Amino acid sequence: MDWIENLRRSFLDWDAMGEVLPMMIAVGLKNTLILAFASTVLGVAIGMALALCGISRSPWLRIPARIYTDVFRGLPAIVTILLIGQGLARAGRELFGPSPYPLGILALGLIAGAYIGEIFRSGIQSVDRGQLDACRALSMSYGQAMRLIIVPQGIRRVLPALVNQFIGNVKDSSLVYFLGLLASEREIFRIGQDQAVVTGNLSPLLLAGVFYLLVTVPLTHLVNLIDNRLRVGRSTTGAGTSGLVEVGELKGAAASVDADTRFNGGSLAVRGLSMAYGEHEVLKDVDLTVRPGSVTCVIGPSGSGKSTLLRCLNRLVEVKGGDILLDGDSILGMKPEKLRRRIGMVFQQFNLFPDHTALENVALSLTRIKRMNKDAADRVAKARLAEVGLAGRQHHRPSRLSGGQQQRVAIARALAMEPEVILFDEVTSALDPELVKGVLTLMADLGRRGMTMVIVTHEMGFARRVADQVVFMDEGRVVEAGSPEAIFDRPQSERLKRFLAEVL
Numbered sequence: 001m002d003w004i005e006n007l008r009r010s011f012l013d014w015d016a017m018g019e020v021l022p023m024m025i026a027v028g029l030k031n032t033l034i035l036a037f038a039s040t041v042l043g044v045a046i047g048m049a050l051a052l053c054g055i056s057r058s059p060w061l062r063i064p065a066r067i068y069t070d071v072f073r074g075l076p077a078i079v080t081i082l083l084i085g086q087g088l089a090r091a092g093r094e095l096f097g098p099s100p101y102p103l104g105i106l107a108l109g110l111i112a113g114a115y116i117g118e119i120f121r122s123g124i125q126s127v128d129r130g131q132l133d134a135c136r137a138l139s140m141s142y143g144q145a146m147r148l149i150i151v152p153q154g155i156r157r158v159l160p161a162l163v164n165q166f167i168g169n170v171k172d173s174s175l176v177y178f179l180g181l182l183a184s185e186r187e188i189f190r191i192g193q194d195q196a197v198v199t200g201n202l203s204p205l206l207l208a209g210v211f212y213l214l215v216t217v218p219l220t221h222l223v224n225l226i227d228n229r230l231r232v233g234r235s236t237t238g239a240g241t242s243g244l245v246e247v248g249e250l251k252g253a254a255a256s257v258d259a260d261t262r263f264n265g266g267s268l269a270v271r272g273l274s275m276a277y278g279e280h281e282v283l284k285d286v287d288l289t290v291r292p293g294s295v296t297c298v299i300g301p302s303g304s305g306k307s308t309l310l311r312c313l314n315r316l317v318e319v320k321g322g323d324i325l326l327d328g329d330s331i332l333g334m335k336p337e338k339l340r341r342r343i344g345m346v347f348q349q350f351n352l353f354p355d356h357t358a359l360e361n362v363a364l365s366l367t368r369i370k371r372m373n374k375d376a377a378d379r380v381a382k383a384r385l386a387e388v389g390l391a392g393r394q395h396h397r398p399s400r401l402s403g404g405q406q407q408r409v410a411i412a413r414a415l416a417m418e419p420e421v422i423l424f425d426e427v428t429s430a431l432d433p434e435l436v437k438g439v440l441t442l443m444a445d446l447g448r449r450g451m452t453m454v455i456v457t458h459e460m461g462f463a464r465r466v467a468d469q470v471v472f473m474d475e476g477r478v479v480e481a482g483s484p485e486a487i488f489d490r491p492q493s494e495r496l497k498r499f500l501a502e503v504l
């Protein structure tokens with residue numbers, strides 16, 4: 001069996017492996033890790049800049065980012081490494097000295113940046129649009145929303161892909177030897193190859209392969225672990241609460257709220273409001289008066305413009321014509337962030353920040369927007385959570401709360417900013433039926449305590465019981481507005497009669 005002996009001598013020459021092992025660890029492994037790590041760090045910095053440029057509205061940022069990505073992703077790594085390493089050799093010598101090592105890191109980093117940029121971009125763009133809405137409704141600027149919520153969430157989602165990129169850099173570092181590294185700068189592959197020439201067999205190279213696997217295989221498992229964790233984290237709904245528990249939580253909370261503490265509700269006046277998405281006219285000449293401390297329920301068929309009307313009230317969308325007055329002042333001249341401190345909003349899909357606990361969700365805008373110190377913000381946040389019956393769940397993340405509890409955290413978050421008006425956009429539509437009551441009970445209580453509320457709802461029973469005014473919209477217009485009795489018992493228009501016949 002000569003050929004087996006030949007193979008053994010070629011690949012499993014233990015003496016040759018033993019001889020190269022110390023150098024493989026002290027020089028090769030060290031250099032490979034430095035090259036991979038430094039180029040990944042550089043790649044992350046370049047990638048983040050590319051991602052932010054890539055999602056920018058300005059073509060001056062978007063187009064160069066696109067070109068960069070196409071070029072560095074499209075070229076074979078070895079071409080880039082040689083072009084940078086040899087093309088910039090002179091400048092490199094002046095900047096870094098004679099060694100091509102830093103240029104190798106630069107080349108690997110430039111290549112990695114193109115891939116990491118795409119990873120970041122897709123991560124950031126995969127963050128639910130509602131997160132940005134929630135940030136804006138909490139009066140964060142676009143930059144703050146990106147920095148505090150959207151980008152960190154996007155990065156968290158793409159952590160596995162980033163680790164994969166690091167693995168890619170570990171492997172690509174083997175190409176840098178083409179630049180002619182000094183002996184002390186050789187990485188795993190180069191040492192294996194050099195020693196293979198000396199020993200005349202492939203054992204040192206096989207050992208180099210084993211070293212690559214020792215670095216990359218655990219990392220691959222780490223990727224899977226992170227991936228699983230993220231998936232489990234997302235799907236856990238460990239709440240396990242029933243509707244009865246939820247209403248019970250609120251009863252407990254009612255005792256902690258001083259029923260005499262009243263909100264300082266503001267007034268709204270909508271005059272001749274129109275709004276369009278491009279050519280599509282969604283609101284037409286809408287007039288509406290909302291008294292301080294009153295509850296207005298907006299009802300109407302799907303697509304009639306109810307949500308858009310709410311979004312105009314805190315300028316999440318811009319109006320086309322007409323005016324909106326808050327306590328007599330036009331909101332159109334106000335800075336949107338200032339306006340949104342005064343008009344809070346709660347969304348159908350809750351839009352809580354998933355990486356933050358209930359307490360952090362409520363406290364975030366207090367520290368970041370209202371500039372309260374952390375202790376004071378936590379005190380306020382705890383009090384607001386207690387008011388919505390969630391004192392015992394402050395440290396739960398949204399994924400561990402039921403839909404009803406999440407919605408109550410969202411209400412606490414809006415309340416914490418001490419708004420004069422709160423807008424509710426179909427806040428019970430995404431809830432299981434048994435969880436609806438808890439949220440509606442809470443909203444009715446806010447109404448009793450004088451909060452001005454504009455509520456888009458399909459809960460007709462709630463509108464009849466709680467509203468001071470019911471507004472029926474159809475095809476972008478207010479068709480009828482009046483007391484619940486007037487709307488539900490004495491509808492005037494054919495359209496309202498038909499709508500009520502369908503929903504009641």
Ligand SMILES: Nc1ncnc2c1ncn2[C@@H]1O[C@H](COP(=O)(O)OP(=O)(O)OP(=O)(O)O)[C@@H](O)[C@H]1O
Pocket residue numbers: 277280282300301302303304305306307308309
């Ligand atoms: N971002 C958008 N871009 C373009 N059109 C939109 C956008 N949002 C809503 N629309 C359109 O505007 C119209 C009114 O939508 P809006 O969501 O305000 O209605 P709605 O009465 O709240 O409906 P629903 O009860 O189904 O939520 C619809 O025709 C809708 O398709």
